Amino acid sequence: MQPISAVNDFVVKFANVNGSGSASANELFARSVLRMGVPVASRNIFPSNIQGLPTWYEVRVSGDGWLGRRGGVDLMVAMNPQTWDKDLAEIDKGGYLLYDSTKPIPASRFRKDLTLLPVPLTDICNHAYSDPRQRQLFKNIIYVGVLVFALDMDLAAVKWLIAEQFESKKKLIAPNLQALDFGYDYAREHLLGICGLKVKRQDKVGDRIFIGGNDAAGLGAVYGGATVCAWYPITPSTSLAEAFTKHCKRFRVDPATKKNKFAILQAEDEIAAIGMVLGANWNGARAFTATSGPGISLMQELFGFSYYAEIPAVVFDIQRGGPSTGMPTRTQQSDLMLAAYSGHGDTKHVLLFPEDPREAFEFAAAAFDLAERLQTLVLVMMDLDIGMNDWLCKPLAWDKDRKYDRGKVMTAEELEAGKEFGRYLDVDGDAIPYRTLPGTHPTKGAYFTRGSSHDRYARYSEDGGVYVEVMQRLLQKFETAKSLVPKPVLHKAKEPAKFGAIYFGSTSAAMGEALAALDDHGLHIDALRVRAFPFSEEVVEFINAHEQIFVVEQNRDAQLQKMIVNECAIDPARFISILHYDGTPVTARFIIKAIADRVNVGKAREAAE
Amino acid sequence: MTYIAKPKLHHPGLPTNKLGFTRRDYEGRISTLCAGCGHDSISAALVQACFELDIAPHRVAKLSGIGCSSKTPDYFLGQSHGFNSVHGRMPSVLTGASMANRDLIYLGVSGDGDSASIGFGQFAHCMRRGVNMVYICENNGVYGLTKGQFSATADKGSKAKGGAVNSDSAIDLASLALLMGASFVARSFSGDKKQLVPLIKAAIAHKGSAVLDVISPCVTFNNHAGSTKSFDFVRDHNEAVNKLDFVPPEKEITVDYEPGTTEVVRQHDGSFLKLAKLHSDYDPSDRVAALTYLQERAAAGEVVTGLLYIDATAPDLHEHLGTVDAPLNRMNEKELCPGADMLETINAEYR
Structure with missing residues (x-):
């Protein structure tokens, strides 16, 4: 069997144990390839667990710039004895296996067609470090050092990255560089010329950025003017609310008063989260929540309220494997129908489908404009793959002259001038009525928001004709939405x-x-x-x-x-x-x-x- | 606000408040509740309190859940925005509204079904957070709109109209509010306007979660012998711990109270609550003692009313969140968007 030979076109997969500190080392490897101007697509495949279960990280090196999963594995870094057999079985014919050779492994546990890259990682660590935690953590950096040599990568670029990564914790730089050298030097002495996979410097990355979708969407919400976020922790959406918090702390704290131009609240459950989002939007703030399938199921009653009472709302659904608890740490696009028709009675909601983190940023901001323009719920349908993985994508873009579209909000001046106000009155023929915000005018424009049937003036009515008129207008409003949402x-x-x-x-x-x-x-x-x-x-x-x-x-x-x-x-x-x-x-x-x-x-x- | 309200046509003799409004300007639509319903008395007390406090009606937002009580915001403050949300979720909707605009007065109106059953969790959590609101629970121990089922506040052993006896333990919302950290807890009776109006005024002036558990008999389904939420039962077993007088901020109290029997509490907005003590051993500033007292009197079959607990210095949700003084809801690109140039810097950080 001929060993695989490839330049800038292969897949490296890391099989690790959750909680062993491998994530940052693996990401260091992916970023190092990027720094050589070669596109990568990286994906975490992780368990619903904090420590102990198997976790994988897959890096596709693609000089042609293909960013999807390719399928197959050319080089496996097999660091998890629990999944050894399965991991080996997954390697393409003629592929490579990097493993910890400290303890002898019987020949029967290997595949004959694979080229072996044995490294006594535990042994190296035990000699170099006395602290058990260091022994574990630096093992990861050492195998990155091995890869850097074996794949003919630019050692200086990796060292530069380490220095950048630990800029705020400078004392960690030297030990990390040392560990990297342990691996690099071992490979130079023992694995010279064995690996047929090579990373060759290119100029294919350009000005692209490497960012996760939840991070980008959280930033998009900051750019889009969201001020209120209410959320409940659920994988894989949690990091979106956390990213929003992080970006708000950086960009939204008044420098003079140190006070916040944002309000973020961890709610008691998803129902409360969407309740807060509706209350805030009703009151004129741009508010959102981020959740996943189970949260969408719980929020449905208030989704219907948003639709019928015409209250703007933005919800990010970071989809995971369903049904029920399903596969919390795996990806799917399986909430579409639930989201589109969520809620009892005849309901429909606007959905946006970003393709990557860049579009997650763009659609996050756009969702607030759409929600306020259409006075309805807008769901940004992401998934775990976009949300929780770093993607190489075009830089985020923002037009410096961009203004928010706050939709049809009648002002005190307009009310004072005698403009007719009917909360559910279609004045412009686009089926979108005007709203007023609480506290606008002492004697004009107040109305009673309700989920029960109402007429054009928001008055309670059980009259069938009045009810049908509103329901028909809502259909027509959905027609208007077709011309406002992103085109295919x-x-x-x-x-x-x-x-x-x-x-x-x-x-x-x-x-x-x-x-x-x-x-x-x-x-x-x-x-x-x-x-x-x-x-x-x-x-x-x-x-x-x-x-x-x-x-x-x-x-x-x-x-x-x-x-x-x-x-x-x-x-x-x-x-x-x-x-x-x-x-x-x-x-x-x-x-x-x-x-x-x-x-x-x-x-x-x-x-x- | 720069807009001056035009007074409605009214009887020339009708008194006006400082804003030139009559009491009638604080009314809403005609109630559709049963004649004699305790809830209508609470609406009337709310009207009276807002009138006396000289509140501009449009600066109030009234929110509710589902049930007879939750219909009432349509029947008072017709110039205020209202939000009749879904069952048990008023607290979260109100919390969001408050986050968006800290400048309005928030009245949350709910009932025992809405607050003690389906919305039990949300009731507890908005207390924990110190949302700046008046939470009025119009408590009649019964599901009225669905025709007379027991609610979770119905006392163990109380009888339904059809004769069924409640075997479940009752939830006491006042005790729960104390446990959950509410900084103002009071209980009153819809039939006692003299007690209720000043309590509402004090609750509105209070910064933080102010809970008013108002026993409000259901004339149709829960006003018979054997009910512990009937007019007769509450009148017979009502034990007021204090008598409240609300003094607006500009009228500082200097004399006019007898030390020992009267307690004065100064609130955030500078208003004073003058409490004439009816029970010398009752201290409304002691949360633990208040809880104990409620339990003791409940065991003796009494319904304790009055201002049960107040912490006039407790921080509210906006203080916890550290939000800017200006309401968030009208901020725009200039205040909120980091801009195109900053995005270039951010992009560079992801390379």
């Missing part, structure tokens, strides 16, 4: 295509790669990345322009496809579902193979090989 993005194939593909969110990264591979092999597929619900006209036009449509989703039940069938009145037979829902991010290999299986064309098969 079209990717044309190299040549005219009879096949189309629709996808959204984090599938984007793997999808781009799969489409390019299929295109190269002569299977041409036009693709449309849907970015919002309700679906705009472009979605219907795209479907009509193609014979068959693949809909690629990370859920079991083809939820986006069903929503399209439902909302756009399209024959279900036009669609072919490509579904990936095991909790890991979808890979290009999976998409290519699934499409090849369906069309059964030789050229697609080739691509799949």
Whole structure:
């Protein structure tokens, strides 16, 4: 078996034990590759656990800039005896295995086709350190040192990164550099010329940044003018509220008074969190919560209230594996239908589907404009893959002249001038009424907000006709939303295509790669990345322009496809579902193979090989 | 506010307050509750209190949950914004509203079903946080809108109209409020306007979570012999610990009280509460003693009313959060957005 030989195109996977301090070392490795101008895609695959269970970190090195999971592993850093067999089985034929060789491992536990990179990590640590904690932590840095040599990486760049990382804790710099050298030197002496995988300096990273989606969305909420955040801890959304807190502490503290231009509250549960969000938005502040599937389930009653009483609200749903508690630390796109029609009675909500952290930032800010313009709930549908992983993406952008769209809020001056106010009166023909904020005017513009049926002037009414009128206007308002939400993005194939593909969110990264591979092999597929619900006209036009449509989703039940069938009145037979829902991010290999299986064309098969 | 209210047409003899409003300007729509309902008396007390305090009605936000009590905000302060939320969730909605704009007066109106059952958690948590609000629980021990089921505040052994006997222990919201850290706890009776109006005024002037547990008999489903929330029962077993006089900030108390029998509390806004002690051993500044006293009297079958506890110096939610003095709800790009140049710096940090 020929060992794999590859430059800037391979996958390194780290198998660790949760709580062993491996995360920062693994991230150091990923960032080091980036510093050499080579794109990486990194993903944490972690357990719902604080200490002891297996955790993995996957780094795809891709000179071509493909950022989805590729599938397969070329080099495994196997640091967890519990998962040894499974980890070894996952390595591609002819791949590499870096492991701790301190204790002898019987030959039967290895695969013959693998090239071994044995390093006595425990031994090195036991000699160098007396403190058990240091022995554990520096083991991780030592294997990074080994990789830096084995993959022919730039040692100086890694050292520079370490210095940057510990800038605020300078005394940690020297021991980390020393540990890195232990690994590097050991590899130079014992592993010279063994590894066929190489990182070669490129200039493919450009001005791109490496950021997590929850971090970016939290920043987007700061830029978008959110002042109130109420939340309840739930994986994988917690770090969004924490990021918002972090960014607020940096940017929103009045320098003179040291007081906060924000109010963040950890609520007692998700119901209270959304209650606070509604109360704050009703009162004119931009307020949001971040949650995941179980939280969405709990919030539904107040989602319906937001829809019917027309109160703006922004909710980030960082989707995880459902149903029920499901897979809290795995990714899925399985809350779509729940979110879109959440609440009893006839309800519909605006959904946004960011594809990566950059768009999470953009949509986070946009969500507040949309919510206030439309006076309704807007859900930003992220997922664990976007939220909790660092992605290489274009720099975040903000127009310096951008103003917030605070929607239709009638002022005291307008009321005083005698402008007619009816809370649910459609004056402009776009089905969006005006609202007033509490405390605006002593004698005009007060109204009673209620979830019970009401007329155009917010008065209680059980009259069927009055009720239907409001419900019809809400439908019309949803039509207005179609023209305001982000438009879908079209990717044309190299040549005219009879096949189309629709996808959204984090599938984007793997999808781009799969489409390019299929295109190269002569299977041409036009693709449309849907970015919002309700679906705009472009979605219907795209479907009509193609014979068959693949809909690629990370859920079991083809939820986006069903929503399209439902909302756009399209024959279900036009669609072919490509579904990936095991909790890991979808890979290009999976998409290519699934499409090849369906069309059964030789050229697609080739691509799949 | 720069807007001066136009007085409504009214009887020329009707007294006006400092803002030129009559008591009628604080009224709302006509109540749809049963004739004689205790809740309507509470609405009337609220109207009276706001009128006497010279509060601009539009500076009040009234929020409620679901139930008979929660319908009442439509029946008072017609010039105030109202929010009739969902069952048991008024505290969270009000908390969010308060976070958005600290300048308004927040009246939370709820009932025993809304607060002691479905909303038990939210009731407790908004007390813990010190949300600056008046929390009025119109407590009748019964689900009125669904026709007479026991609520969680119904006393053990009390009888429903149809004869069923409640076997569950009662939740005492006043005790719970004390335990959860409310800084103003009072109990009153809807039929005792003389006690209720000054308590409401004191609660409004209080900065922090002010809880008023108001026993408010349900004339239709819970006003019969065997009920411990009936007019007759409460009148017979009412034990007031003090008699409250509310003195607005500008009228400083210098003389006019007899040391030993009267206690004066100065609140954040400078107002004074003058408490004529009816029970010499009752100290409303001692949370532990208040809890003990409530338990002792309840065991003796009495309903203790009056100002049960006050901590006039307790910090409220906004102090905990360290928010700026200006309301958050009207801040815009200039105050809130770090800007395009800063984003360049941020981008560089992620490379």
